[in-house]
Amino acid sequence: MIDSLLLDATEDTPLIDFNTETGVFKISGRALPEDALEFFKPVEEWLKSYVENPLDSTLVEMRVDYFNSASTRYIFNILMTFEDLIDEGKEAKIVWYYKESDDMIQTKGEELSSILEVPFEMKTL
Amino acid sequence: MAVTILRVLAFEKSQTLLANRLEQLFDYYRELKNDMLSFIFNGDVSDDITDGIIRITEYNVNNFEVLAKMSRRISFIMVECFQNVVRHGVKHERITEEKASGLFAARLMGDANYVSSINLIDATEVSLLQAKLNQLNDIEKDKLKALYLEVLNNDELSSKGGAGLGLIQLARKAGQPISFDFENISEDLSNFYLSLKLTNNEEQTKQGEALRFTKDFDKKIKESDVLMIYKGDFGKDSILPIIQIIEEKMRAENETGSKAFFLILVELLQNVSRHNIQNENKDGIFMINEDSEGAYWTSVGNVVNQETMQLLTERLEDLNAMEPEELKAAYKQTLREGSFSEKGGAGLGLIEIARKSSEKLKYSFDKMGDDMFFFTFNVKF
Numbered sequence: 001m002i003d004s005l006l007l008d009a010t011e012d013t014p015l016i017d018f019n020t021e022t023g024v025f026k027i028s029g030r031a032l033p034e035d036a037l038e039f040f041k042p043v044e045e046w047l048k049s050y051v052e053n054p055l056d057s058t059l060v061e062m063r064v065d066y067f068n069s070a071s072t073r074y075i076f077n078i079l080m081t082f083e084d085l086i087d088e089g090k091e092a093k094i095v096w097y098y099k100e101s102d103d104m105i106q107t108k109g110e111e112l113s114s115i116l117e118v119p120f121e122m123k124t125l
Numbered sequence: 126m127a128v129t130i131l132r133v134l135a136f137e138k139s140q141t142l143l144a145n146r147l148e149q150l151f152d153y154y155r156e157l158k159n160d161m162l163s164f165i166f167n168g169d170v171s172d173d174i175t176d177g178i179i180r181i182t183e184y185n186v187n188n189f190e191v192l193a194k195m196s197r198r199i200s201f202i203m204v205e206c207f208q209n210v211v212r213h214g215v216k217h218e219r220i221t222e223e224k225a226s227g228l229f230a231a232r233l234m235g236d237a238n239y240v241s242s243i244n245l246i247d248a249t250e251v252s253l254l255q256a257k258l259n260q261l262n263d264i265e266k267d268k269l270k271a272l273y274l275e276v277l278n279n280d281e282l283s284s285k286g287g288a289g290l291g292l293i294q295l296a297r298k299a300g301q302p303i304s305f306d307f308e309n310i311s312e313d314l315s316n317f318y319l320s321l322k323l324t325n326n327e328e329q330t331k332q333g334e335a336l337r338f339t340k341d342f343d344k345k346i347k348e349s350d351v352l353m354i355y356k357g358d359f360g361k362d363s364i365l366p367i368i369q370i371i372e373e374k375m376r377a378e379n380e381t382g383s384k385a386f387f388l389i390l391v392e393l394l395q396n397v398s399r400h401n402i403q404n405e406n407k408d409g410i411f412m413i414n415e416d417s418e419g420a421y422w423t424s425v426g427n428v429v430n431q432e433t434m435q436l437l438t439e440r441l442e443d444l445n446a447m448e449p450e451e452l453k454a455a456y457k458q459t460l461r462e463g464s465f466s467e468k469g470g471a472g473l474g475l476i477e478i479a480r481k482s483s484e485k486l487k488y489s490f491d492k493m494g495d496d497m498f499f500f501t502f503n504v505k506f
Contacts, residue, residue, distance in 0.1 A: 011369075034360075066388065068391050068474070069474035072460065072477075073473060104384050104388070111456070111457065115460065
């Protein structure tokens with residue numbers, strides 16, 4: 001099993017905490033980097049290695065506050081990875097947290113859930 | 126009475142401007158074209174945004190050799206000027222009539238750099254401030270330090286945060302007389318104009334020059350309905366502080382629906398650096414207006430080449446032809462497949478803007494030179 005991935009949050013990038021011991025993968029905070037590729041590339045590289053030898057079950061917890069369109073694409077790609085895992089017979093689930101007052105993040109979650117074929121649960125914070 | 130007439134005039138003016146909003150941005154761009162950095166903030170100011178102003182200034186200033194030499198002085202003077210508004214400004218509940226009476230403006234042009242503030246003060250403070258400023262302007266430069274130390278060690282500090290330490294420091298760092306003026310606007314309120322010109326040489330500024338500059342510019346700003354203008358670099362290091370300032374401002378005003386507004390803003394600002402004729406200093410202009418009905422207009426502008434102009438026109442027209450449901454479908458398809466049509470199509474950013482905007486997208490191109498067009502993009506929210 002590869003080592004866990006931990007990237008601390010910054011002013012314009014989110015916390016990435018993919019823990020391969022617990023099987024809980026968290027993304028939280030705001031993702032507004034102008035150069036989204038620069039930030040997400042290492043995350044995608046890491047995921048590529050992870051899917052070669054994944055855990056039987058992965059739980060993805062999303063607690064995002066803001067994200068720009070450039071990050072949306074990468075976040076979507078990351079979530080797609082779990083669609084691939086399910087196709088290979090593994091278990092994966094995404095939990096999308098949002099504040100009750102936050103229509104925008106709720107809508108984003110609903111939209112992503114409608115285009116991803118992964119068990120997707122919406123939860124209020 | 127006079128205030129009411131002014132407001133009626135301002136209202137009529139803003140109705141006309143509404144139609145000319147696209148031209149307005151290009152007008153400002155032309156006026157500020159040679160500025161390395163312009164930052165204008167019209168309205169109530171608070172300390173929350175000082176940090177953002179420092180960051181914008183420092184980054185932009187260090188981008189230009191001619192400014193870098195003065196970088197510390199410029200940053201210092203900007204912050205002091207700005208905080209002077211915060212410190213001496215009359216608290217908000219007293220300015221219900223004239224909400225947008227404060228102004229902070231900095232225009233850095235290299236050889237001549239202006240930093241100004243205008244704010245309402247209590248009329249009772251006028252005579253004391255006037256006396257202090259006259260004293261500072263009369264005193265010889267090398268005595269300012271002694272005065273500074275004297276005041277510093279004096280325990281009798283005024284309740285408004287120091288016995289003029291800020292002003293003494295301003296006079297010291299500027300090395301130029303401070304331009305100032307007062308204008309009574311009612312029995313108990315007065316406008317306080319404060320203006321500094323910084324040059325990169327020893328040349329002394331003519332008395333009143335900076336002040337005239339400030340008053341002319343203030344008039345222009347007040348006649349429109351501008352809340353904020355930024356002209357300068359649009360790279361990541363400049364955009365983040367702008368985002369920070371607007372976020373603080375929105376938080377302070379507790380705007381509802383501000384999250385979507387904030388996101389449009391991020392997309393618009395980042396769009397400027399994505400489509401820019403320059404690869405290095407990504408110069409552009411950004412403006413927020415509040416119209417008489419309380420709606421916000423956000424405009425960004427920058428120079429693009431012909432190829433980009435054609436591409437943007439196609440994409441924006443595509444989006445304007447779509448209904449909300451089609452936009453939603455285009456968004457999902459772009460996310461899943463990379464684009465919504467075989468020939469490509471707008472990226473997620475533009476689709477996002479179109480979806481959140483309350484009206485069709487408004488844009489224009491003005492020819493500036495060979496293969497150079499000024500692109501204005503305007504979103505009402």
